[in-house]
Amino acid sequence: MAKAVSLPQEKKLSTKNKKSARAIALATLIRVLQDGSYSNISLNNSLQGAHLSQADKNLATKLVYGTIQYRIFLDYQLHDLIKTKLSEKYLKPLLLMSAYQIFFLDKIPTRAVLDEANKLAKEFGKQHSGGFRVANGILRALTRRGKILPPEKDRFKYLSVKESIPIWLVKYFVTNWGFKRTASILQSINEPAKNSVRLSSLTNQRQTLVALTKLGYEPQASQLAANNYVLAHGGIVETTLFKNGQLTVQDEAASLVVDAFDFNGDEEVLDACSAPGGKTVQIAEHLTTGQVTALDIHEKKLRLVRQNATRMHVADQVKTKAIDARKADEYFSGQQFARILVDAPCSGLGLLRRKPEIRYTKKKQDLLNLQKIQLSILDHVSHLLEENGELVYSTCTISLEEDEDVVKQFLASHPNFELVPFELSKIGTKTGMLKILPDSYGSDGFFIAKFKLRG
Ligand SMILES: C[S@@+](CC[C@H](N)C(=O)[O-])C[C@H]1O[C@@H](n2cnc3c(N)ncnc32)[C@H](O)[C@@H]1O
Numbered sequence: 001m002a003k004a005v006s007l008p009q010e011k012k013l014s015t016k017n018k019k020s021a022r023a024i025a026l027a028t029l030i031r032v033l034q035d036g037s038y039s040n041i042s043l044n045n046s047l048q049g050a051h052l053s054q055a056d057k058n059l060a061t062k063l064v065y066g067t068i069q070y071r072i073f074l075d076y077q078l079h080d081l082i083k084t085k086l087s088e089k090y091l092k093p094l095l096l097m098s099a100y101q102i103f104f105l106d107k108i109p110t111r112a113v114l115d116e117a118n119k120l121a122k123e124f125g126k127q128h129s130g131g132f133r134v135a136n137g138i139l140r141a142l143t144r145r146g147k148i149l150p151p152e153k154d155r156f157k158y159l160s161v162k163e164s165i166p167i168w169l170v171k172y173f174v175t176n177w178g179f180k181r182t183a184s185i186l187q188s189i190n191e192p193a194k195n196s197v198r199l200s201s202l203t204n205q206r207q208t209l210v211a212l213t214k215l216g217y218e219p220q221a222s223q224l225a226a227n228n229y230v231l232a233h234g235g236i237v238e239t240t241l242f243k244n245g246q247l248t249v250q251d252e253a254a255s256l257v258v259d260a261f262d263f264n265g266d267e268e269v270l271d272a273c274s275a276p277g278g279k280t281v282q283i284a285e286h287l288t289t290g291q292v293t294a295l296d297i298h299e300k301k302l303r304l305v306r307q308n309a310t311r312m313h314v315a316d317q318v319k320t321k322a323i324d325a326r327k328a329d330e331y332f333s334g335q336q337f338a339r340i341l342v343d344a345p346c347s348g349l350g351l352l353r354r355k356p357e358i359r360y361t362k363k364k365q366d367l368l369n370l371q372k373i374q375l376s377i378l379d380h381v382s383h384l385l386e387e388n389g390e391l392v393y394s395t396c397t398i399s400l401e402e403d404e405d406v407v408k409q410f411l412a413s414h415p416n417f418e419l420v421p422f423e424l425s426k427i428g429t430k431t432g433m434l435k436i437l438p439d440s441y442g443s444d445g446f447f448i449a450k451f452k453l454r455g
Pocket of ligand 1: 272297325377
């Protein structure tokens with residue numbers, strides 16, 4: 001439980017600003033938890049017109065994402081203390097947000113959380129409503145009682161509440177990786193995501209590293225990817241290093257996907273699911289006379305691919321086309337690509353650390369629905385690969401349905417393809433498939449399979 005210690009950064013903020021940050025967080029949480037809005041869109045909209053200091057923006061962001069991330073845990077803390085129906089819409093989000101601060105933000109004194117909750121209840125409640133008294137009573141009872149967890153012998157429920165993961169997902173993980181590994185994965189996905197960048201291979205990497213060090217980013221070479229570095233803190237997109245295309249934000253495991261190809265530089269490459277273009281630009285960096293054709297089903301998202309390509313100085317190597325990859329063989333004829341990447345739409349279970357909502361929005365049936373789309377994309381683009389060409393299939397999920405099972409089914413229906421082992425600079429695979437679980441290196445969870453079309 002949080003102790004009543006002072007928070008220097010909090011103290012520096014004016015009371016008015018503090019209240020605004022919390023009011024914005026609460027308004028966002030009401031929209032997300034009660035109205036089903038997307039947290040990132042909702043929060044960005046609220047922050048845009050808010051004129052908050054950077055510290056207050058950070059606080060509002062932390063409150064929104066932290067409350068969403070720990071919703072199951074927080075609900076459990078509150079469930080037996082809420083004895084009446086919460087008639088006003090703001091009350092439950094306010095209780096969850098306050099409980100989040102009490103249990104997870106050690107530097108905010110409990111006293112301050114209660115005072116702020118009181119003010120917010122008066123601001124958000126109806127006139128003459130007693131909502132603030134209800135909130136106050138529940139939060140005081142919560143601070144008196146402290147944290148509770150289900151009995152450890154109820155293993156699934158215990159893990160579900162402790163790590164704030166739906167029971168179906170805990171069971172799914174335990175079925176595939178056993179209890180001990182599941183506990184390790186779940187614990188790791190609640191840790192903050194690393195700030196990983198990939199240095200452009202077209203610019204002077206030594207100079208970039210020196211500049212990063214001077215700016216206090218303390219770059220540490222990635223354990224996984226050749227050109228990636230883990231930074232001590234965020235904010236890199238505001239720097240000229242990012243704006244000038246000397247580096248880009250890319251997870252360490254995500255960077256391995258393109259490294260699985262062998263390039264000569266003159267190839268025609270198809271990137272079937274390309275937006276926002278992280279891997280497209282990485283492919284393009286390998287090309288001299290070759291080109292990469294970047295598809296995405298959403299025209300709007302291709303703008304991001306073009307922006308990325310321009311920023312990273314590879315626009316001449318990149319063409320974009322809004323096409324459903326399941327119809328790619330209607331637009332392109334013959335075996336015209338030497339390399340094809342299918343970085344498929346997936347459940348994103350490897351991104352649980354980065355995107356706290358995924359754990360609540362994904363259902364087991366989604367894994368099979370997505371598998372159908374993934375197989376269909378693979379099938380339709382596979383006709384476009386030249387003989388001896390390379391096809392890489394990747395996902396940012398760890399579900400077997402979308403990874404190993406897709407590979408198995410694709411090979412069964414395409415006997416002219418075979419898996420090929422690949423060696424990357426820091427990691428390799430003899431099977432042609434590489435699965436990175438989120439607790440192995442603290443990266444995103446990823447799956448990569450490399451196929452070759454027999455000549
Ligand atoms: C995992 S993301 C790709 C990330 C991207 N490769 C990168 O590195 O930045 C999957 C992308 O596939 C797109 N997508 C979904 N269904 C598609 C389809 N049928 N055809 C083409 N693109 C599709 C989505 O819009 C999304 O941008």
